[in-house]
Amino acid sequence: MYVGEVINSADERWEIQFKGAGKTPFSRTADGRKVLRSSLREFMCSEAMFNLGVPTTRAGSCVVSTDTVVRDILYDGHPINEKCTVILRIAPTFIRFGSFEVFKTIDKHTSRVGPSVGNKEMLLQMLRYVIERFYPHILEEVEEEEERIVALYRGIMEKTAVLVASWQAVGFCHGVLNTDNMSILGLTIDYGPYGFMETYDPGFICNGSDNGGRYSYAQQPAMCKWNVKKLGEMFDLVVPQEKLDQVLEKWEEVYKKEYGVRMRRKLGLLTEDPNDSALFSSLLVTMHATHSDFTNTFQLLQSADFLEGYEAYMVYRSMATNCLSLEEVKNTLKPSYSLSDCTALMKVIDKLGQNRDSGYNPLAMYGIEVGTVIRDHQIHTDLEKFGKNASGYQKPAVC
Numbered sequence: 001m002y003v004g005e006v007i008n009s010a011d012e013r014w015e016i017q018f019k020g021a022g023k024t025p026f027s028r029t030a031d032g033r034k035v036l037r038s039s040l041r042e043f044m045c046s047e048a049m050f051n052l053g054v055p056t057t058r059a060g061s062c063v064v065s066t067d068t069v070v071r072d073i074l075y076d077g078h079p080i081n082e083k084c085t086v087i088l089r090i091a092p093t094f095i096r097f098g099s100f101e102v103f104k105t106i107d108k109h110t111s112r113v114g115p116s117v118g119n120k121e122m123l124l125q126m127l128r129y130v131i132e133r134f135y136p137h138i139l140e141e142v143e144e145e146e147e148r149i150v151a152l153y154r155g156i157m158e159k160t161a162v163l164v165a166s167w168q169a170v171g172f173c174h175g176v177l178n179t180d181n182m183s184i185l186g187l188t189i190d191y192g193p194y195g196f197m198e199t200y201d202p203g204f205i206c207n208g209s210d211n212g213g214r215y216s217y218a219q220q221p222a223m224c225k226w227n228v229k230k231l232g233e234m235f236d237l238v239v240p241q242e243k244l245d246q247v248l249e250k251w252e253e254v255y256k257k258e259y260g261v262r263m264r265r266k267l268g269l270l271t272e273d274p275n276d277s278a279l280f281s282s283l284l285v286t287m288h289a290t291h292s293d294f295t296n297t298f299q300l301l302q303s304a305d306f307l308e309g310y311e312a313y314m315v316y317r318s319m320a321t322n323c324l325s326l327e328e329v330k331n332t333l334k335p336s337y338s339l340s341d342c343t344a345l346m347k348v349i350d351k352l353g354q355n356r357d358s359g360y361n362p363l364a365m366y367g368i369e370v371g372t373v374i375r376d377h378q379i380h381t382d383l384e385k386f387g388k389n390a391s392g393y394q395k396p397a398v399c
Helices: 036-051 097-104 122-133 137-141 145-170 220-235 241-248 250-266 278-288 294-303 311-320 325-333 343-354 375-389
Strands: 001-006 011-019 057-072 080-092
Touching: 036 057, 036 080, 036 375, 080 137, 097 122, 097 220, 122 137, 122 145, 122 220, 145 220, 145 250, 220 241, 220 250, 220 278, 250 278, 250 294
Parallel strands: none
Antiparallel strands: 001 011, 011 080, 057 080
């Protein structure tokens, strides 16, 4: 529910909206309520993402109601009563890619069209508003309206590529990457069945209903690009599609650049190297083969002593403690590695060691804080703490 806008002391404009306030004309068959479980997950994660340096909406408050609603958490026929809450969301804007789908032409699968299909003047009005309010530099830099819209599309594409690169760098998986969950400002929006990857697995799926892995960790960059393409299809009423396609061709370049910047920061690498991409890939392959914890791997590297006289093998042995032991792998997984074969990790350690200078530890003094991510078991604990008094409350499962 849109509440309004406020301008703070820094002359910044913020939109505020309620989530969970009850039925609206757009609630369809739902009750419009949000429960404590999902509200706490959103509150915690949006603040965690902000402090990790990931573009995100914020949660200003979370108010708990005395009302309860029935929810079947696991969709297994065992519903429970859960406390209702109202969360206050804050962002410069909540306009999404999906906001433009009112202009959608006929869908080949559903034969449906948007309610404002073909309304060129309304589309132009909406685009002008977005440019004036959120991309004002375009007005100063570009004179012709068609080119301004192309510049807007380029800005949205670049912000989206930067966003998903930041997700990949911290191991975040959104879970529901449809066009309605994509912000025109490149913000993380709508925290649903999200999850932070623990053991590194590119096929990690945080959404229990995503059986095909459409929104898996590895698929996120491709899905975000696809959503940007879908947004462009809404613009082609006023801009030739060829111009928009040319903008989208730069996606990989923007994404790889931002991903490289963030990964070098995580590893404390001071300079860019043509072989960085191969280095990152080989490290991730090693992490996957050894079932290493994604976040802890970088935290261990950050805490390693790379001062003069360090021994690479000692760092390597410390890193190996983050992997499953051979016995654990034998008991639970098919063995796919030998610690003596982890050459990629040694390459990373050697490169970090080359950055050292007398009395200078690049990871401790230059590298960005790896940060602490939210773990599912921590969420379980917090939910139990805050939800014990709800009628019929049971321990919830987190997707």
